[in-house]
Amino acid sequence: MEKYKGIGIKLTPQRLGILEYLDGNTDHPSAEEIYSKIKKRFPTMSFSTVYNTLEALRKKGHILELSIDPERKRYDPGTTTHHHFMCVPCKKIVDINIAYDLPIPDEQKNDFEVTSNQVAFYGTCAECKKDTSPPIGSS
Amino acid sequence: MEKYKGIGIKLTPQRLGILEYLDGNTDHPSAEEIYSKIKKRFPTMSFSTVYNTLEALRKKGHILELSIDPERKRYDPGTTTHHHFMCVPCKKIVDINIAYDLPIPDEQKNDFEVTSNQVAFYGTCAECKKDTSPPIGSS
């Protein structure tokens, strides 16, 4: 794939695998999920390569490291402004494509230089609502 | 302290220590920071007690578990609606006290039941801006 030539990192087969997997991916995978997936094509690949590549891509601004899931970091190839909803029971994260106006009142700004923002919505998705068992002891 | 009587958890000296430490605290401490602080008054106290207590308080809705710092969970005794700014270099988190209107467009709602949201701003605080060294190799 020549399409990744200009992204500013040294390209290896493993990195191409990761890039192709992430390209257009809206699953917000964890490092473990990326590793498992790519390992099928590169059985000798190690975790260090995954983290190394993700860190390189993050530094170049090609992917976002999400702090939405309290359990682990999740990665997002999305480049345009968007936000996220996370289903707490199944940990699925989906994009919310809307640009919010989020002004910080001057008196609270304290000379902070704000470079980015992320809105995280938490709740329950449609499938998990269906699956919900009645509370234990509700008889 | 009798003021914590009605919060719905069994009160022990260690828990009172944690409650008093968190009460009014705007530092958004990590479990480790809470542990270190309280350990000075209760030298035998263990991490399990800290996590146990934090989890009990979270379940009762008395504290928030923040997913803003990618490195570790941070805890917030704040009860009213507010958001956060995190300084990436020094990892300080400060409250942003404003209520944003964050509607999710119907066509993106997919029957999700949203129960909460958190806005995280990232950037650099005034002190860290001062401390910034010129980029390496800029000579």
Add this chain to the structure above:
DNA sequence: GTACGTGCAAAGGTTTTGCATTACA
């Protein structure tokens, strides 16, 4: 008195690191 919290140690899961080898540019 009893259910629940405590403290200790050990385990679990995620992420990072050191280093010899390999490969991109």
Add this chain to the structure above:
DNA sequence: TGTAATGCAAAACCTTTGCACGTAC
């Protein structure tokens, strides 16, 4: 060819868990 990435293992780090003992209610 030189710099940087890979792979492996081990370590570091944060968080959770099991269990015997102790304590709030």
